[in-house]
Amino acid sequence: DALTEKQEALVNSSWEAFKKNIPHLSIVFYSSILEKAPESKDMFSFLKNFDGIPHQNSTLEAHAEKIFDMTRDAAIQLRAKGKIDLANDVTLEYLASVHVQKGVTEQHFVVLKEAMLKTIKKAMDDKWSEELSCAWSIPYDQLAATIKKAMGWEL
Template sequence: MFSFLKNFDGIPHNNSTLEAHAELIFEMTRDSAVQLRQKGKVDVADDVTLEYLGSVHVQKGVIDLHFKVFKEAMLSTIKKAVEEKWSEELGCAWAIAYDELAAAIKKAMGW
């Protein structure tokens, strides 16, 4: 799924590249939620353009399934992290924010 794990077998533990990528996606999803609430639409951070994100995802061969798999993994991770604070409303909010971000990236990919 991730090009930097291409030659890796097993569960990637303590992989700094993977951790940095996951953190970036989490931050962008969080920012998307804030933007949706404030502006009703998603923009990316000033230091990254949608065109760039789209081109990188095309270059790396990202397919729709990758977005779906990551979304489920992210939601599961958040659910475990917040434990008793988890609710359907919270899960829905994160899912909507991720879906909007993913849709913007897919559009930039030419889908």
């Protein structure tokens, strides 16, 4: 699916809001993931040896930022050319191998999406809308599908 100009603008403005408060919002994001998929705690190098979720942890924050950044980038590309090409700092082959190795499941992709939408809602507060959630869902779903295919899953 391509994205409308409005949807791209919604993603961009909420991404800016996310960027302004990454220390807090990255905690919201991982809390939501662990609430729904507690077993995933041991999958993340920056969570597994901690009691709860570590605050002020730059690896955790960088990882959250990367996922939101890639989804926002996917939105821009879907708007511009109707398809996603990954930025060249991370190849699809590498991304797929990491997720296969960590044992990521279909349910995890659903959980991560819900966590992302919840985090964006927190970031936007009273400027949140259903339309905004939908604008993030489209690039996330397509990015996830790209990764799953590269993981060798039949979609």
